[in-house]
Amino acid sequence: MVEEIFQKFRDWIDNRHEYAKEWKEKTNRKIIGYFCTYVPEEILYAADILPVRILGSHEPPTVTEPYIFAMFCHLCRDSLAQGLKGKFDYLDGIVEGQSCLHLRQTFNAWRLHIPVDYAYYIYVPHSVQTPHATPYLTQELAKFKHSLEEWIGRKVTDSDLDRGIRTMNRNRELMRKIYEYRKLDNPKITGLEAMEMVLSSQMVDKEEHSKLVEQLLRELPNRKLNRNPGTRLMIIGSEDDDRIFMQNVENLGATFVIDEHCTGSRYLWNNVSPSEDRLGAIAERYVDRVPCPSKDWPEFTRVKHAVNLAQEFKAQGALVIQNKFCDPHGIEIPPLKEALKSIGVPIYPLEFDVTVPWGQFRTRVEAFLETLTGLEDLF
Amino acid sequence: MSEKSREFWRWREYRYTMPDMDWHDTKVVTAGVDIGSVGSKAVVMLDGELYSFAAMRTGGESEETAIKVMNWALEETELKTENVPYVVGTGYGRVNVPFAKRTITEIACHARGAHYIYGPTVRTVLDIGGQDCKAIRCDEKGKVMSFLMNDKCAAGTGRGLEVFADLIRVPIEELGKTSLDVEDEPPPVSNTCVIFAKAESLALLRQGLSREKVAAAYHLAMVNRIIDLLTRVGIEKDFVVTGGVAKNTGIVSRLERNLGIKPLEPKLDPILAGAMGAALFAKALYEKEIGLR
Numbered sequence: 001m002v003e004e005i006f007q008k009f010r011d012w013i014d015n016r017h018e019y020a021k022e023w024k025e026k027t028n029r030k031i032i033g034y035f036c037t038y039v040p041e042e043i044l045y046a047a048d049i050l051p052v053r054i055l056g057s058h059e060p061p062t063v064t065e066p067y068i069f070a071m072f073c074h075l076c077r078d079s080l081a082q083g084l085k086g087k088f089d090y091l092d093g094i095v096e097g098q099s100c101l102h103l104r105q106t107f108n109a110w111r112l113h114i115p116v117d118y119a120y121y122i123y124v125p126h127s128v129q130t131p132h133a134t135p136y137l138t139q140e141l142a143k144f145k146h147s148l149e150e151w152i153g154r155k156v157t158d159s160d161l162d163r164g165i166r167t168m169n170r171n172r173e174l175m176r177k178i179y180e181y182r183k184l185d186n187p188k189i190t191g192l193e194a195m196e197m198v199l200s201s202q203m204v205d206k207e208e209h210s211k212l213v214e215q216l217l218r219e220l221p222n223r224k225l226n227r228n229p230g231t232r233l234m235i236i237g238s239e240d241d242d243r244i245f246m247q248n249v250e251n252l253g254a255t256f257v258i259d260e261h262c263t264g265s266r267y268l269w270n271n272v273s274p275s276e277d278r279l280g281a282i283a284e285r286y287v288d289r290v291p292c293p294s295k296d297w298p299e300f301t302r303v304k305h306a307v308n309l310a311q312e313f314k315a316q317g318a319l320v321i322q323n324k325f326c327d328p329h330g331i332e333i334p335p336l337k338e339a340l341k342s343i344g345v346p347i348y349p350l351e352f353d354v355t356v357p358w359g360q361f362r363t364r365v366e367a368f369l370e371t372l373t374g375l376e377d378l379f
Numbered sequence: 380m381s382e383k384s385r386e387f388w389r390w391r392e393y394r395y396t397m398p399d400m401d402w403h404d405t406k407v408v409t410a411g412v413d414i415g416s417v418g419s420k421a422v423v424m425l426d427g428e429l430y431s432f433a434a435m436r437t438g439g440e441s442e443e444t445a446i447k448v449m450n451w452a453l454e455e456t457e458l459k460t461e462n463v464p465y466v467v468g469t470g471y472g473r474v475n476v477p478f479a480k481r482t483i484t485e486i487a488c489h490a491r492g493a494h495y496i497y498g499p500t501v502r503t504v505l506d507i508g509g510q511d512c513k514a515i516r517c518d519e520k521g522k523v524m525s526f527l528m529n530d531k532c533a534a535g536t537g538r539g540l541e542v543f544a545d546l547i548r549v550p551i552e553e554l555g556k557t558s559l560d561v562e563d564e565p566p567p568v569s570n571t572c573v574i575f576a577k578a579e580s581l582a583l584l585r586q587g588l589s590r591e592k593v594a595a596a597y598h599l600a601m602v603n604r605i606i607d608l609l610t611r612v613g614i615e616k617d618f619v620v621t622g623g624v625a626k627n628t629g630i631v632s633r634l635e636r637n638l639g640i641k642p643l644e645p646k647l648d649p650i651l652a653g654a655m656g657a658a659l660f661a662k663a664l665y666e667k668e669i670g671l672r
Contacts, residue, residue, distance in 0.1 A: 351530065359471065360511065364528055367486035371523045375487055377672075378663040379520040 002223045005216045006193050012200040012209075013243075019204055020052055021090050030092040030152065035079065035107055037202075037262045038097030038124045038292070040141060040282050042272060045206065046156050046164030047148050051095075053202035054079045054088060055241050055263075060354055067109040073323045074354040075239045076106040083114045093118030093151070095144075097286070098126070100294045100328060118151050120144060128287045128295045137283035145279065161278040171206045172268040174213040179265065181220055182257045183313050188223050191235065191256020192246040198264050199241055229255040231373050234310050234345070236260040236336065237321030237352070238292070238329045245356050249319070249365055258313035260306050261321075266290045293328035300332060303339045310345045317372045318347045319365070346372065388541035390418075390551050390623070394433035396455050400425055409665055410452070410463045411488065411657025412445050412479060414472030417509025417537055418623055419444045421452035422654035423463065427662050429495075431456050432651055437509075441472035449478070465665035467657040471510065481664060486513055486526050488656030493619050494521025495655050496647045502615040505605065505634075505642075506652070507624035509537040512605060514612040521656075527612045529604070537623045539573045543597050546577055547590040555629030558594035565592050567600035576600065594629065602633040609638070619643045621652035 012019055020031055032044055033054040044051040056078025063084045064077045082088055093116050096107040104121070111119040123140050125133045145156055175197060181188035189197075197216075201209045230253035235246075240261045250256065259265050270289040275281045296302045310318065318340055322329050337347050348368040350361060402408055405425040413420040414437060423431040433452035438444045445468070449460050460466075460478050468476030469488040476482070489506040494517070504515040515526040529536070544551040565588070570576040576597065583593045620642045624630055626649070635641045647655075666672040 346525070360528065363471070363484050363486065367484040367523065367526060370484060370487045371525070375483070375522070375660070377667070378660050379491075379522050 002216065002219045005212055005219070006196065008212060009193075009196040009200040012204050013196060016052070016203040017087055017090070020050070023050060023205060024090055031090060032093045032095055032118070033088055033091045034094070035096045035103045036099040036292075037267050038099050038286060039095050039122065040097070040144075040286055041206075042161065042164040042168045042282050043141065043145055043148065043156070044095075044164070045167045046160035047152055048160075049092075049148075049152070050205055052091075052204075054082065054094070055199075055202075055239070056354065057082055057087070058242065058244075058354055067113060068105055071325050072102040072105060073238075073325045074352065075323060076102040078354050080106045080109055083110050088114075091116055093120070095120045095122065097122045098124040099292050100326075102325070120147055124286065124295075126295055127297075128291060129297070129299060129301075133287045134280065134283050137287055138277070138280045141279045141283055158278055161282075162274070165272045165274060165278065165282065167206045167210075169271045171201055171210045171213070172271055174210055174217060175201065175268045177217055178213060178220065179258070179268075186225065186229050187255055187257055188220050188225060190225070190227075190246075190250055191233070191259065192243060192250055194256070194259065195241070195243060195246055195261075195264060198267055199243075202263070202267070228253070229257075231255070231369050232257045232314055232316045234258050234260070234306075234313065234315035234318040235264075235321060236306055236318055236347075238323050238326055239263055240321055240323075240352070242352065242356060245352075245358070245361070248358055248362065252362070252366055252369060254365075254369055257315055258309050260290075260302070260309060262292065265309065266292075293332045296328075296332070300335050303332065303335050306336060307339050307343055310340060311343060315345055317368060318345055319368070320347050320349045321352050322349060324351050324353045385548075387544040387548055387550050390436075390541075392433075392435040394431075394451050394454060396431040397429065400428070400430050402430065402456060402458055407662055407665055407671075408458065408463050409658050409661035410449065410466045411654040411659070411661055412449055412466060412468050412476045413470040413485065413488065413651075413653035413657060414441050414445055414448075414468065414475060415470045415485075415509050415623075415653070416472075416511075417541070418650065419448045419470070419472075420651050420654040421445075421448040422651055422658045423452055423456070423458070424655070424658040424662060427659060429647065429651075429655065431458075432648075432654065434648075434650055437472065441475035442477055445472070445476040445478075465661040465668070467661040467664065469653050469657040480661075483657060483660050485653045486515055486528075487523050488653045488660065489513065489621050490515050490517040490523045491521045491656030491659050492652030492654070493517070493621050493656075495659060496621075496645055496649065496652060497617065497619045497643045500617045501619050501643070503609070503612075503618045504652075505609060505618070505620045506622040507536060507605070507620065507630070508622040512536055512608060514605075514608045514614075516612055516615065525612060527608055529608060539576065539601070540624065540627065542573055542577055543580065543594070546580055547584070547594055549590065549594065552626075554594060555598070555627035555631070557591055558598040558629035559632060560591040561589075561595045564599060565596045567603055568596045569600070598627075598629040598633060602630060602637060605630075605634065606637060614638065614640065616640060617643050619645070619649075621649040623650045625649035 061081040272285040468479030473482040493504040
């Protein structure tokens with residue numbers, strides 16, 4: 001049964017567009033595509049809209065050159081390519097929560113060149129380490145809510161917001177409980193499976209997803225994974241949905257026991273603490289969440305968080321994935337390396353693009369694993 | 380072969396067996412087979428000492444090449460592949476060595492091999508192969524502490540030099556020496572792609588630069604890129620160079636000049652470092668298998 005649940009997550013990812021189209025037909029409700037996890041899905045759920053994350057396909061892009069610079073990261077180019085190819089033609093609108101300039105360009109290129117009924121850019125503050133950030137974002141969210149209300153033709157009430165908050169909190173909480181099983185000496189779930197669980201949650205109705213995660217939570221304790229976990233690895237980086245890479249690495253005698261990706265733990269680590277001021281509570285969650293490095297200054301708080309995760313999940317080494325041309329994540333590598341080294345967790349950096357040169361990466365990853373544990377007794 | 384159709388890139392393939400060694404009175408015979416992207420090497424060791432080896436070009440079929448290079452290394456020894464109880468495969472084609480019991484990366488093997496060739500004082504190994512370039516930091520046992528590899532580009536590697544040798548019509552073995560035959564070092568070529576670097580070099584030739592100068596420009600560009608990699612991994616003495624390009628004096632002497640560190644002189648053929656490391660790991664693995672360790 002557990003295997004069927006994981007298969008369902010995979011099916012949702014592989015058939016995400018079919019799922020969305022069927023959902024729309026079944027519910028007669030709107031779907032909004034979002035680019036970055038700084039978009040507060042709570043408000044979209046409150047408005048009875050299905051938020052789905054726009055991601056790439058990892059096929060070499062051929063259509064984006066006239067619309068976006070080639071030196072923008074592959075997530076931006078590949079996501080836009082999907083829109084230009086009509087893969088997301090069921091979207092009623094797009095929303096972006098400000099994070100980096102590259103994604104902003106993707107949003108703008110999409111708005112200009114791919115017809116959608118609704119497009120909204122939320123000015124999530126860049127400087128989140130200031131007391132002004134939460135009141136500022138609360139105001140921005142009020143503007144966003146108002147704009148949505150005009151578009152859908154009805155008010156989004158406090159009770160709607162409560163429902164939106166509950167939906168999101170429940171899903172994050174359930175997935176975080178699943179993450180606990182990654183701490184075991186023999187984790188009950190592989191890194192690939194964890195990635196597929198979180199990725200699929202960004203593509204389907206959270207209520208439906210949560211039901212399945214709840215079921216997984218009941219059945220996971222009895223699962224016997226017939227594999228040697230090997231070296232315990234952490235994977236750190238920005239957006240990462242490269243499932244083939246995860247699988248290939250885990251086939252080399254390793255298990256990803258924890259990740260620090262916005263398609264993983266960073267997406268689900270923090271919840272909204274309900275309060276009377278609903279928008280204020282949501283704003284607080286997005287200001288206080290584990291930050292994207294584009295907002296993580298002047299303090300590198302994410303580095304401390306990564307160190308805690310490495311310790312909690314007993315990682316022996318970490319692969320740091322940098323999406324080519326992603327400067328915010330690149331800047332973070334030196335302090336990350338130093339901090340993790342100080343707790344005895346070596347890192348190895350790899351640069352990701354639309355596709356990954358597995359032949360070369362295999363040598364690097366294998367050699368990194370050899371330095372961690374593999375060849376201890378042969379000298 | 381006429382001068383026109385001469386293949387300047389083609390390096391000599393070779394084999395050798397140590398004349399004063401006999402496998403009959405050894406405890407452990409092991410081998411390492413290093414299938415690189417350009418060259419394939421096989422090393423046979425007797426009790427962890429170099430006995431016989433061969434180096435040849437990697438053909439289209441890695442498996443076939445693995446069998447060929449191993450057979451060639453064993454020629455004149457009366458040994459057959461099946462008489463070698465433990466073989467470790469390494470290199471880009473390490474998974475395609477059909478008779479290998481285990482694979483180990485060329486990074487670990489080059490560090491181990493460099494330890495064998497140059498001794499326990501080695502701390503930084505630079506392996507420049509056909510397709511990639513690796514800067515490796517290791518400890519006194521030859522164990523890898525950290526490493527970095529060049530990215531997807533081949534301009535800083537052996538294959539790039541082969542393409543360049545053909546362009547300026549100088550045999551690959553003499554290319555390094557030719558590049559040193561200049562009074563002043565010209566600016567380096569700027570392109571990092573092997574195809575564009577070749578085109579840029581061609582343009583320099585057409586501008587009337589001597590082939591020695593163009594060779595110097597190409598070598599200098601390679602050395603600059605290698606130094607970037609070494610600086611990122613951190614360079615510590617003793618420093619050594621392995622892989623096929625270790626034989627190119629134009630690269631090695633520029634490394635020495637621009638880094639201010641003299642690489643140790645190899646006592647054995649540095650192209651064999653990876654295969655030697657693999658054979659030494661094979662020895663340790665075999666001894667474990669039969670309960671000797």
